[in-house]
Amino acid sequence: xxxxxxxxxxxxxxxxxxxxxxxxxxxxxxxxxxxxxxxxxxxxxxxxxxxxxxxxxxxxxxxxxxxxxxxxxxxxxxxxxxxxxxxxxxxxxxxxxxxxxxxxxxxxxxxxxxxxxxxxxxxxxxxxxxxxxxxxxxxxxxxxxxxxxxxxxxxxxxxxxxxxxxxxxxxxxxxxxxxxxxxxxxxxxxxxxxxxxxxxxxxxxxxxxxxxxxxxxxxxxxxxxxxxxxxxxxxxxxxxxxxxxxxxxxxxxxxxxxxxxxxxxxxxxxxxxxxxxxxxxxxxxxxxxxxxxxxxxxxxxxxxxxxxxxxxxxxxxxxxxxxxxxxxxxxxxxxxxxxxxxxxxxxxxxxxxxxxxxxxxxxxxxxxxxxxxxxxxxxxxxxxx
Amino acid sequence: xxxxxxxxxxxxxxxxxxxxxxxxxxxxxxxxxxxxxxxxxxxxxxxxxxxxxxxxxxxxxxxxxxxxxxxxxxxxxxxxxxxxxxxxxxxxxxxxxxxxxxxxxxxxxxxxxxxxxxxxxxxxxxxxxxxxxxxxxxxxxxxxxxxxxxxxxxxxxxxxxxxxxxxxxxxxxxxxxxxxxxxxxxxxxxxxxxxx
Numbered sequence: 047x048x049x050x051x052x053x054x055x056x057x058x059x060x061x062x063x064x065x066x067x068x069x070x071x072x073x074x075x076x077x078x079x080x081x082x083x084x085x086x087x088x089x090x091x092x093x094x095x096x097x098x099x100x101x102x103x104x105x106x107x108x109x110x111x112x113x114x115x116x117x118x119x120x121x122x123x124x125x126x127x128x129x130x131x132x133x134x135x136x137x138x139x140x141x142x143x144x145x146x147x148x149x150x151x152x153x154x155x156x157x158x159x160x161x162x163x164x165x166x167x168x169x170x171x172x173x174x175x176x177x178x179x180x181x182x183x184x185x186x187x188x189x190x191x192x193x194x195x196x197x198x199x200x201x202x203x204x205x206x207x208x209x210x211x212x213x214x215x216x217x218x219x220x221x222x223x224x225x226x227x228x229x230x231x232x233x234x235x236x237x238x239x240x241x242x243x244x245x246x247x248x249x250x251x252x253x254x255x256x257x258x259x260x261x262x263x264x265x266x267x268x269x270x271x272x273x274x275x276x277x278x279x280x281x282x283x284x285x286x287x288x289x290x291x292x293x294x295x296x297x298x299x300x301x302x303x304x305x306x307x308x309x310x311x312x313x314x315x316x317x318x319x320x321x322x323x324x325x326x327x328x329x330x331x332x333x334x335x336x337x338x339x340x341x342x343x344x345x346x347x348x349x350x351x352x353x354x355x356x357x358x359x360x361x362x363x364x365x366x367x368x369x370x371x372x373x374x375x376x377x378x379x380x381x382x383x384x385x386x387x388x389x390x391x392x393x394x395x396x397x398x399x400x401x402x403x404x405x406x407x408x409x410x411x412x413x414x415x416x417x418x419x420x421x422x423x424x425x426x427x428x429x430x431x
Numbered sequence: 432x433x434x435x436x437x438x439x440x441x442x443x444x445x446x447x448x449x450x451x452x453x454x455x456x457x458x459x460x461x462x463x464x465x466x467x468x469x470x471x472x473x474x475x476x477x478x479x480x481x482x483x484x485x486x487x488x489x490x491x492x493x494x495x496x497x498x499x500x501x502x503x504x505x506x507x508x509x510x511x512x513x514x515x516x517x518x519x520x521x522x523x524x525x526x527x528x529x530x531x532x533x534x535x536x537x538x539x540x541x542x543x544x545x546x547x548x549x550x551x552x553x554x555x556x557x558x559x560x561x562x563x564x565x566x567x568x569x570x571x572x573x574x575x576x577x578x579x580x581x582x583x584x585x586x587x588x589x590x591x592x593x594x595x596x597x598x599x600x601x602x603x604x605x606x607x608x609x610x611x612x613x614x615x616x617x618x619x620x621x622x623x624x625x626x627x
Contacts, residue, residue: 361485380492381502387448387470391485392492410478417485 054130056088056113076173084153085145089137096426098193101144102201102208108152111144127407134415139423149175151325170256177339181211202226202404207339213356226363227404229375231340240333243272269326270317282367282400349382360390361418370401447509453516457484503533514540518574536626545579545615580615598622
């Protein structure tokens with residue numbers, strides 16, 4: 047709990063809900079007749095609505111990117127290290143919007159919502175949503191908020207994929223794109239990890255084919271296991287080694303399957319904590335959205351051909367110890383942009399934190415982000431009101 | 432702008448695709464983007480220089496040139512530049528081959544170690560020269576290869592590289608008739624415009 051809200055925090059924020067009643071056709075062929083998106087905003091929109099920045103969240107993220115919901119909150123939003131007055135994404139300059147994607151479980155329409163057509167919870171029947179669908183729904187939110195063109199759209203990991211999709215789908219609606227620790231599509235290994243995560247959920251007897259709420263149950267074991275697996279891939283071997291090494295609970299081996307090593311305890315805690323805040327169907331949907339994303343499939347695998355539609359300038363950032371989306375994956379995007387003749391800058395940040403580094407306030411990373419966005423802010427036509 | 436860079440500017444056509452290897456803070460690229468409307472990218476590993484480029488809006492990529500340039504396609508740039516950096520890379524000869532693979536033309540500038548002052552310094556003092564252009568000690572210098580105007584010309588001959596034009600300038604980066612007549616002895620900076 048913060049005794050005092052730090053000066054560089056956006057402070058106490060209240061989420062808002064946008065209701066949409068125009069049907070949204072989804073990539074899977076189904077459509078949502080109505081839906082809602084929950085979002086937060088930080089900073090002030092200027093008169094010509096040119097200083098908006100959209101934050102796209104990653105796999106288990108949500109709309110609460112910065113600040114606190116209440117003084118009793120133990121932690122700020124997930125990207126508080128980067129968003130706030132004077133921070134890399136400076137809310138003195140920008141009007142920052144962060145939303146929870148469709149299919150989420152934090153307030154936007156998703157598997158835990160009521161299907162208006164049946165009056166029952168969607169649960170397993172919630173349609174599969176894709177990165178393309180998210181971007182479409184985000185554009186509608188922008189319309190609602192009166193934002194024609196974003197000064198920047200920013201995202202890490204799965205969030206970076208949404209930014210990439212924005213640059214292709216709505217090339218005139220963003221001036222700059224910031225893609226952090228991301229990839230143009232998943233590798234086979236990435237898909238394999240996702241499948242193991244999904245299988246661990248599906249094989250939990252409490253999953254009930256996705257209709258667990260109806261059955262008064264929660265597949266905590268499967269979801270916890272999926273998160274444990276994910277968590278390992280988000281960290282680096284070095285980071286885990288530095289944090290836990292082979293530290294043990296007891297002085298000698300117990301020769302049983304209880305917790306012996308501290309890393310086991312940590313993973314079990316992470317897995318369990320996750321099941322309290324996240325929905326298993328949403329986890330399945332989000333990993334599927336990751337698997338499906340491949341914009342180059344529209345141009346026979348030629349990424350530079352599809353990126354030739356982009357009109358914004360790009361900043362890409364990767365981290366040296368990220369093996370989930372290694373620097374080479376970001377460089378695939380960079381090379382394709384160079385081939386397409388698009389303005390792009392790229393920084394490979396030394397970091398020990400693995401994929402999770404994109405959430406940390408690593409000084410050089412924040413400096414690069416700040417330098418890029420400061421220039422974007424300076425190029426805006428009018429001052430913030 | 433440094434006058435060797437001004438000289439390069441005169442040799443660059445407008446609206447072309449340029450790759451500047453080891454672009455530093457992007458002085459030349461910035462000028463070429465602004466005045467020649469080139470579509471340019473810089474490669475740099477110095478963190479401060481990289482940030483300076485981003486600050487100025489110069490597209491810059493963090494890439495270690497010694498680890499290869501395979502990510503750039505054959506003849507994918509009209510011009511590949513390298514100013515005052517060739518002496519810092521492990522295999523300048525192979526790097527020149529790569530530059531000519533990627534670019535239709537290349538412009539390379541380097542400090543001429545054959546300059547009379549370097550020769551005199553080494554001859555009289557018996558120690559490696561330290562000057563404004565090479566302001567490092569032998570042990571902490573990023574410059575790991577020392578070569579002369581003549582050495583470079585000879586390499587071009589051996590590799591059948593066309594020298595489209597060259598210039599040779601002094602410490603003040605001025606071009607004089609005596610430097611032009613004996614570039615190996617009098618130039619401090621050599622500038623070569625080459626192609627296959």
